[in-house]
Amino acid sequence: MQFNDVLDNLKIYEAGKPIELVVxxxxxxxxxxxxxASNENPRGCSQKVIEAVCHEAxxxxxxxDDSMYELKEAxxxxxxxxxxxxIIGAGSDEVISFAVHAKANEKSAVLMAGITFAMYxxxxxxxxxxxxxxPSAQHNLDEFLAMYQANPDVSxxxxxxxxxxxxxxxxxxxxxxxxxxxSPETLVIVDGAYQEYAAFKDVxxxxxxxxxxxxxxxxxxxGTFSKAYGLGGMRCGYGIAEPEIxxxxxxxxxxxxxxxxxxKAAIVALSDQTFVQNSLKENFEQMKVYEIFAKELGFxxxxxxxxxxxxxxxxxxxxxxxAQKLMEKGIIVRNLGSYxxxxxxxxxxxxxxxxxxxxxxxxIYK
Ligand SMILES: *Cc1c(COP(=O)(O)O)cnc(C)c1O
Numbered sequence: 157m158q159f160n161d162v163l164d165n166l167k168i169y170e171a172g173k174p175i176e177l178v179v180x181x182x183x184x185x186x187x188x189x190x191x192x193a194s195n196e197n198p199r200g201c202s203q204k205v206i207e208a209v210c211h212e213a214x215x216x217x218x219x220x221d222d223s224m225y226e227l228k229e230a231x232x233x234x235x236x237x238x239x240x241x242x243i244i245g246a247g248s249d250e251v252i253s254f255a256v257h258a259k260a261n262e263k264s265a266v267l268m269a270g271i272t273f274a275m276y277x278x279x280x281x282x283x284x285x286x287x288x289x290x291p292s293a294q295h296n297l298d299e300f301l302a303m304y305q306a307n308p309d310v311s312x313x314x315x316x317x318x319x320x321x322x323x324x325x326x327x328x329x330x331x332x333x334x335x336x337x338x339s340p341e342t343l344v345i346v347d348g349a350y351q352e353y354a355a356f357k358d359v360x361x362x363x364x365x366x367x368x369x370x371x372x373x374x375x376x377x378x379g380t381f382s383k384a385y386g387l388g389g390m391r392c393g394y395g396i397a398e399p400e401i402x403x404x405x406x407x408x409x410x411x412x413x414x415x416x417x418x419x420k421a422a423i424v425a426l427s428d429q430t431f432v433q434n435s436l437k438e439n440f441e442q443m444k445v446y447e448i449f450a451k452e453l454g455f456x457x458x459x460x461x462x463x464x465x466x467x468x469x470x471x472x473x474x475x476x477x478x479a480q481k482l483m484e485k486g487i488i489v490r491n492l493g494s495y496x497x498x499x500x501x502x503x504x505x506x507x508x509x510x511x512x513x514x515x516x517x518x519x520i521y522k
Contacts, residue, residue: 162262162284169278173488184486190512192503193488195320195350195464197386199438199506202431205387205424212420220416227419230426231394236366240399243406246413248349248380248393253279254405255376255395256312259343260285264311267303269295271322271495273347276314285311293497294324294458297334304338313338316347317363318354321492321501323460325354325361335372343401344375349393352384354461356436361461365396373398376405383463384432385425390418439463442504449514453521466492468499473521475500481520487513 172194179186192198228239245251252275260266262284268276271293280287288307290299295315304310318325331346338344348363355362365377376397382388392414395405425431446465450457456468469475475498479491490501505513 162282166278166281169274170494172490173483175488178483178486178488182484182486189486189488190505190509191488192464192505192509192513193490193501194388195383195462195503196388197384197435197463198503198509199386199431199435201386201421202425202428204428204431205421208424209417209421212417215416218416219412220414220419222411224414224419227414227423230423231396234426235364235396237369237396238399241369241396241402243395243397243402243409244414245393245395245409246391246418247382248347248378248395249275250391250413251376251378251393251395251405252276252345252347253282254408255343255345255401256280256285257283257408258404260312263309265307265309266312266314267300267307267310268314269293269300269316269319271319271492271497272314272316273320273349276316280312293495294322295319295326297326297330301334301337304342310342313342313344314347315344316349318350318361318461320349320462321464321490321495322466323458323462323464325350325358325461327360328363329360331363332371335375338372338374340374342374344372345378346375347378349378349380349383350462351379352432353436353439353463356433357440357461369397373400376401381422381425384435385422386431386435387418387421387425390415390421392418392422438507439504442507442510445510445514446502446504449517453518464501464503466499466501468497471498474498478517478520482513482516485516485520487516 175189175191178189224244228242231242232239256279260283265286265288266280267288270289277287288303368377376395378395380393458466476491476493479489479500492499
């Protein structure tokens with residue numbers, strides 16, 4: 157059967173390998189498998205969320221509140237914006253998809269960093285848009301500007317702040333200086349999936365969504381409950397933008413795209429900021445241990461503003477072999493070979509998980 161041409165150059169997204177796969181393929185017990193591959197919160201989520209979701213389970217027969225009034229109120233309060241500035245998606249992934257489909261098409265181009273979140277390209281290709289990537293892997297705003305000015309058909313720009321899978325993050329003042337030069341007709345998607353981490357480590361990286369969208373009404377800020385809030389399995393993310401943008405994106409949303417349990421989980425998660433702060437604190441304490449470990453063993457890493465660290469190897473080592481050997485022993489990490497890098501991305505785990513990683517890694521790396 158012939159499908160739409162745009163699908164011909166589209167690869168299916170390869171998600172982080174699940175624990176079940178390692179159990180099946182290598183005969184390791186599930187409790188002994190450590191997943192450091194998808195940037196989930198290793199501390200789980202707030203206990204308050206678990207209790208609230210259990211309680212909410214009795215309402216499964218009912219469709220959710222499609223207005224998502226309560227969660228929008230909670231987000232509006234958290235970010236000092238109005239309900240009409242908010243769209244909620246099944247993960248911020250869904251909001252990325254809405255934004256790209258609302259704005260990009262076969263006559264336009266989508267601009268992004270050389271190495272960045274793989275879904276940007278996939279959603280953009282679905283629309284038939286041309287893909288433009290900067291020569292540098294990490295975000296370089298001079299290159300973004302040069303390519304933007306050389307390609308008047310750019311309709312969407314992605315800024316991943318901080319960037320996944322590399323971990324670097326631009327300073328907000330530099331982002332603003334860049335946005336000053338962008339046409340109000342170009343949609344700029346500011347992906348803040350790891351903003352909680354970046355803002356905790358260095359306030360110079362902090363993006364305040366209300367300030368961003370007031371100064372630059374052509375931007376949309378994206379946040380997610382999947383990382384710092386520890387709700388990856390619940391699938392909830394959000395976009396914050398001017399009502400004009402939100403209204404257009406809402407036209408692409410299916411009714412009831414968020415479940416009752418997810419709405420409840422997100423509302424309660426927002427109310428427990430202590431859980432988030434503790435996660436952030438432990439994350440960066442453990443990040444330091446990774447940095448010291450890398451220096452001791454003599455390989456490079458990228459200074460990270462997220463909950464993962466990218467470890468880079470010289471030619472004497474092969475990242476795909478390292479990732480494979482780790483997996484055979486029960487530790488799942490992300491090999492970045494498919495990005496043309498000799499590197500692995502490791503999610504910062506709990507202190508116990510990280511100790512096991514260091515021990516195993518040492519025996520493999522020698
Ligand atoms: C994890 C992630 C997301 C979104 O994840 P969802 O689970 O769909 O909310 C978006 N952007 C980046 C860069 C991410 O790493």
